[in-house]
Amino acid sequence: MDSRRAETTPSFVKLRSSEKIGYALGDCAANFVFQTQLIFLMSFYTDVFGIAAASVGTIFFVSRILDAFTDPIMGAIADRTNTRWGKYRPWVLLTAVPFAVFFVLAYTTPDLSPAGKLVWAFVTYNLLMLLYTANNIPYSALTGVLTADPDERTSLVSWRFLLAMTAAFLVQTFTPDLVDWFGATGDSGTVDEARGYQLTMALWAGIAVVFFVITFLTTRERVQPDPTIKSSLLQDLGDLFRNPTWIALAIATVLVFFYLSMRGSITPYYFNYYVTQQDPIGIGALRLQPMGWFNGLGLLASMVGILFAKPLSMKYGKRNTFAGAILLTAVFTAAFYFVPGNSLPIIFGLQMILQFVYGVSIPLLWAMMADVADFTEWKTGRRATAMTFAATVFALKVGLTLGGGASGWLLDSIGYVPKAAIQSTEAIEGIRAMMSFGPALAFLAAVGALGFYGIGRKEELEMGIELAERRGHLAE
Secondary structure: OOHHHHOOOOOOOOOOHHHHHHHHHHHHHHHHHHHHHHHOHHHHHHHHHOOOHHHHHHHHHHHHHHHHHHHHHHHHHHHOOOOOOOOOHHHHHHOHHHHHHHHHHHOOOOOOOHHHHHHHHHHHHHHHHHHHHHHHHHHHHHHHOOOOOHHHHHHHHHHHHHHHHHHHHHHHHHHHHHHHHHOEOOOOOOEOHHHHHHHHHHHHHHHHHHHHHHHHHHOOOOOOOOOOOOOOHHHHHHHHHOOHHHHHHHHHHHHHHHHHHHHHHHHHHHHHHOOOOOOOEEEOOEEEOHHHHHHHHHHHHHHHHHOOHHHHHHHHOHHHHHHHHHHHHHHHHHHHHHOOOOOHHHHHHHHHHHHHHHHHHHHHHHHHHHHHHHHHHHHHOOOOHHHHHHHHHHHHHHHHHHHHHHHHHHHHHOOOOOOOOOOOHHHHHHHHHHHOHHHHHHHHHHHHHHHHOOOOHHHHHHHHHHHHHHHHHHHO
């Protein structure tokens, strides 16, 4: 079967821009939650909610033990869901409102004892993560079933992350100022940060619900597994763990999100205690805190980088493009250690270069997950799209947990004192290292893991054509 015939099969389609945007709004919605956790949750727990950094690290760590069970179970449930609307789309709709409710509760500060606060944080955070699983694993699996065209998937995921980065830009740039605005208590100039965080998250949550509904209404599932092939949860997991390509991708995913979690968690501390400029900076009528400019300018650069993902991956393959982008990102990240705290232009400029290069890699990781689902079907005849994404999302969460947990434990070990006006020299040096060398080493290790990822550009094209032929025969 040649590529021209493959492109005429029902699953091998070019998607309309409206469907790509509708799909992308789902991750835009999820990123209102994800980005607040990546950047603000650690500092919210330690400096607003009042929990020790080491305790926060432990909460993050324990929650991943629970995910070890819930992620594959959700993958199995989604793969076996059968409705008139498909397998995965209904979950995006059904979980939208509960997801938003527990998002707000996780950033709510009740008047409790220290032990009561620990229980509240543990319960609300884990219920939020359970709903994140029930929403995001089926949503992510849609990447593999909207179209079978491997290049069109890269385009689809590029749209996804353009809008995800739009949410990240809004959250990372404006959350600190929204917290101050919503938390303003009157003419005294004091800020009730607990109230500010709760109302800010309520705003993001309301927008997220609307976007999840749009995703449900505008997408269509086309790639269907062979109905005559039956598999079990254990068989689906066995297919993955016998697949060295998935193992390589899973390890790389852990390391990528370790990087993101550690660097994101440490950014507020870096600006509070190392960067000397603390007052808001204005361009015209727009005045933002330095960290808001840092995050916002970096994310705008990432959005430009995302536009290069598809053309570069079509030329060099997803694996090679992804590895090259994160290798360069590691180099620029390590360079942050040498930037003086009073050099905001250098800090901003280096962040923009770093984020531009990293932006090239962002869509490719998720497109590679869909390719791994194809790879398993190609080799075994069995397809478990949601299970593939569930197992890889679990690796993502392991990376977030290890990065967040390590950040909390390391902050405690270097002598960080919550809300202290001045930190020790050792604490500041530790913060600088966690902003630079720590995450950079994670990316370097991820490049090594990708050496075992077995899907190059040649395999991408062969899989697409052969699987389209199989599905064409099923449709006849």
